[in-house]
Amino acid sequence: MTPSATPETGPVPSALPFWLSLGLIPLAVFVATQGAGHCCCCR
């Protein structure tokens, strides 16, 4: 089946939002490794 006309057509989306979404992950991993009440910045 061929997809019919969809609501809108437009350019290829920028890669930036995909990169930014992924960029949140290292930050979350870093903070998670610090443990409750043991943030390295607070020691």
Added chain:
Amino acid sequence: MLLLPLTTWWLFSGLDYVVGLDKVNPDPATPEKALFWHRMITLLWTPLQLVTIFGVLHYVVTTDHLTRGEAWALFAGLGILSGTIGITYAHELMHQKPKSERWLADILLASVFYSHFRSEHMLVHHRYVATPRDPVTARYGESFYRFFPRVLYQCFVSALGAEKAMLARKELRATHLSNPFWRYLALQLMFLGLAAFIGGLWGVVLFATQAFWAIFQLELVNYVEHYGLTRKHLGDGKYEHVKPRHSWNASQRASNWLLINLQRHSDHHYKPDRRFPLLQTYAEDEAPQLPYGYPVMTMMALVPPLWRKVMHPRIRDWRAAFYPEIRNWQPYKYAQNPMPR
């Protein structure tokens, strides 16, 4: 400790609410060179995930400020991460033609101890989706807690069976070295050995924890993608072709950023090797629409009464819209139609 699931589930649920839907379809004939930075993100994730899993494992076994419970919770969170990002990216890579990309998919899947997902997905799921032969098409009324143990067993068996059948067609034995299960075994043992080298038995436990939650997350998404949708049985084990209506589509913008357009799932089944930036979305008259993105829907799937309350009216509408001629849905509901030929 809750930060990793919070990031993937709650933050992106909130972002979806704020940034809304994306119903723009790019030109599917866009040349490959215009997608360089989109491809790069999937290629870079493999080393990043390995460094994250084994780097954090090394950190945890050499630091003294995390209790065992905290370390375990951290690796459960890492599993949600490698299930949400890693397996989604592996899925994108396994569908591509270059061998190097398919190798990266195998490495990512081995790092969550679920290598056979590639065989099951490529040889079983895409061919038999929405028929009784596809284990990962969740049946109408089947809760996630029933679905999960069922697919853990059936996916392995069907993946192995599909590879054996393929070798048999080439007149080769199942134990032939070209069976990818050998590669799966080697890669998985390598990662298990690395975990043991870094952290001993505790390292293996943490690595296995990460793998379990990654698989849990993957199967939660699998549960949502085709829940209750079935292809029409034409008689004698023949089924209609796969159409966009046989997958739930979701246009939520932010979760599609995180999941590299996996929620444009109707189009993925129409063109499985189409790269993620070019996947198309569909209007309601062609594909059923999820009311929310995967982050909300997967959380909802963990509460079966709520899940049924939200999804069952939609499935009844779907049946009435696309298959008004079918009066008896019982054989579809209980997967009692004949196995596809």
